[in-house]
Amino acid sequence: MSHNKKLITQPYLRIAMKYFRITSICFFITYLLCASHIANAFWGSDYDEPPPIIRTEPPNAQEIKNLKFGNKALNEQVIRFGLAIHTPLIPDWSEKKSGKLLASWNPNNQNGKNPTLVIQHGGVGGPGATDYGHARWFLAQGFNVLVLDSFWSRGFIANWRRIEASVSEHGNAFSTLGANTRARDAFAAARWLREQPQVDTNRIFLIGGSQGGWSVLRAFTDEKSITENYKELFRAGISIYPACWSWQRTPGNHGKNATQNLNPKLGPFYAPVFLISAELEPPGTATDINSCNPNIVNWAHKHLRLAETTHAFDSETPPEKPVNSCWYSNNPHWCTASGGRDALTRNCIGAPKADFCSDIEVTKKVRSEMLNFLNSFK
Numbered sequence: 001m002s003h004n005k006k007l008i009t010q011p012y013l014r015i016a017m018k019y020f021r022i023t024s025i026c027f028f029i030t031y032l033l034c035a036s037h038i039a040n041a042f043w044g045s046d047y048d049e050p051p052p053i054i055r056t057e058p059p060n061a062q063e064i065k066n067l068k069f070g071n072k073a074l075n076e077q078v079i080r081f082g083l084a085i086h087t088p089l090i091p092d093w094s095e096k097k098s099g100k101l102l103a104s105w106n107p108n109n110q111n112g113k114n115p116t117l118v119i120q121h122g123g124v125g126g127p128g129a130t131d132y133g134h135a136r137w138f139l140a141q142g143f144n145v146l147v148l149d150s151f152w153s154r155g156f157i158a159n160w161r162r163i164e165a166s167v168s169e170h171g172n173a174f175s176t177l178g179a180n181t182r183a184r185d186a187f188a189a190a191r192w193l194r195e196q197p198q199v200d201t202n203r204i205f206l207i208g209g210s211q212g213g214w215s216v217l218r219a220f221t222d223e224k225s226i227t228e229n230y231k232e233l234f235r236a237g238i239s240i241y242p243a244c245w246s247w248q249r250t251p252g253n254h255g256k257n258a259t260q261n262l263n264p265k266l267g268p269f270y271a272p273v274f275l276i277s278a279e280l281e282p283p284g285t286a287t288d289i290n291s292c293n294p295n296i297v298n299w300a301h302k303h304l305r306l307a308e309t310t311h312a313f314d315s316e317t318p319p320e321k322p323v324n325s326c327w328y329s330n331n332p333h334w335c336t337a338s339g340g341r342d343a344l345t346r347n348c349i350g351a352p353k354a355d356f357c358s359d360i361e362v363t364k365k366v367r368s369e370m371l372n373f374l375n376s377f378k
Contacts, residue, residue: 048176051154053099056088058126058152059163066164067157069125069330074152078104080319081132083139086149093188101185102149104132106139107198115203115374116144118189118234120182122210122312123243124158124331126151130209133316137367143374144198150177150185158331159211167332179243179264182208182215183226190233205374206237210287210311213242214266217296222270235377236272236301238370241281241311244292266293272301274373276366278309282348282355284337287311291337304369312356314363326354 058074065071075085088100104127108114117138121127127147135145157163159177186206194201208216216239219226245263275297277289284291289305297303306313316322328334328346334355335341335348342349 048180049094049096050176050181051156052094052096053088053092053101053153054155055102055153056099058086058102058149059157063163069157074126077128077319078132078147081136081316083132083135083145083147086127086147086152088153089146090148090185090189090192093184099153101153101188103189104135104145104147106135106145106147107196108139108142108144110142113200114142114144114198115205115377116146116193116199117374118186118193118204118206119145119147120186120206120208120212120215121147121149121151122208122212124329126157129315129317129319130312131212132319133314133322133363134207134367136316138371141371144193144196146189146193148185148189150182167330178211179214179218179266182211183219186215186219187230187233190230194233203235203374203377204233205377206234207240207370208238208242209240209314211243213239214244214286216273217242217244217266217269218264220267220269220271220273221265222268223265227270231270234271236274236374238274238276238373239300240276240314240366241278241287242275243286244289244296245286267296267299269299269301272373272377273299274370275300275303276306276369277303278306278311278313280308280310280351280353282335282338283350285334286337288337302373304366306362306366309359309362310353310355310357313359314366315356315358316363317358322358322360324358324360326357329355 059067061071061073061076064074078085084104084106086102086104089103089105090101092098092100117135119127119131119135121131126149131147135147139145151157151159152163154177155162156177161167190204190206193199193204206216206219208214216237219230219234220237244266278287281288289297317325338351339349341347342351347354
């Protein structure tokens with residue numbers, strides 16, 4: 001009985017073993033074909049997924065009053081600059097596919113296909129006067145302009161603070177809305193733009209200031225996970241007074257002691273990047289170019305250093321007739337790296353000016369330099 005059972009089961013055993021070998025080979029081949037994709041994923045354990053898109057409009061007037069950011073709905077500000085209101089436009093690139101990012105899309109009224117800018121905002125408040133001022137000016141120079149939101153769409157007013165939260169709330173999940181997410185938002189915007197009839201797909205450019213500038217540096221980094229999927233989307237980029245690491249903590253030694261999701265690789269760059277830095281950044285902060293990897297300056301196609309100039313020098317307020325003015329950051333940690341604030345001046349310790357001082361003449365000079373840079377690409 002046992003002998004007959006052995007004779008009967010052996011053919012099935014041989015078939016099963018053959019099937020197992022074939023299946024194993026197929027699985028191995030599949031793994032080889034997909035391994036690069038798995039290794040280059042921008043979610044899961046490598047990079048945090050961003051929060052889901054939950055809003056279809058920017059903060060309203062009551063929310064702005066609660067935030068102590070003013071009295072008017074944020075879509076009213078963009079109108080004052082003569083630009084289109086923010087509406088849901090850019091499809092969510094994340095695994096959630098939760099909606100569309102808000103953006104102000106301003107196609108130029110000239111016929112044909114025109115060069116196009118994606119403008120990314122900084123780390124507090126979402127799109128504002130600096131972004132809208134540049135958008136208005138470049139629109140007048142013949143560019144299509146898209147001002148992209150990464151915060152409001154997801155229910156945030158800063159990448160550490162939800163719209164409804166107290167200013168004292170300062171979460172540790174900085175990387176979820178840091179350079180990796182912001183760069184991928186930009187890539188999603190570029191893909192959307194390539195489908196628009198007014199856009200010259202060979203001349204789509206990325207501009208960002210502060211954390212938006214951080215996004216530019218990340219988006220143009222010559223890293224396999226970026227170049228394999230996104231290299232052809234942007235022709236060149238402009239990074240204005242960029243953050244160059246997570247200011248949640250000082251990584252030390254140019255970020256070499258920080259994890260990649262807190263301090264993602266920046267540079268070398270696969271396409272031209274115009275770097276603009278301001279001398280009067282708080283010493284030791286994420287936007288102090290002297291605290292960045294020194295190679296960033298060397299890798300840049302061009303570096304413009306602005307003497308006696310602060311962060312946000314290019315802010316334009318009021319929109320109807322901008323004037324030079326100085327003010328202080330809504331970021332409670334702006335001066336932490338420089339040792340806090342001077343009790344008498346309110347400036348960051350060691351800083352000769354307030355946190356931000358707009359400068360109309362410097363802004364004119366910088367825009368002329370940026371326009372020459374962008375127009376060099378035909």
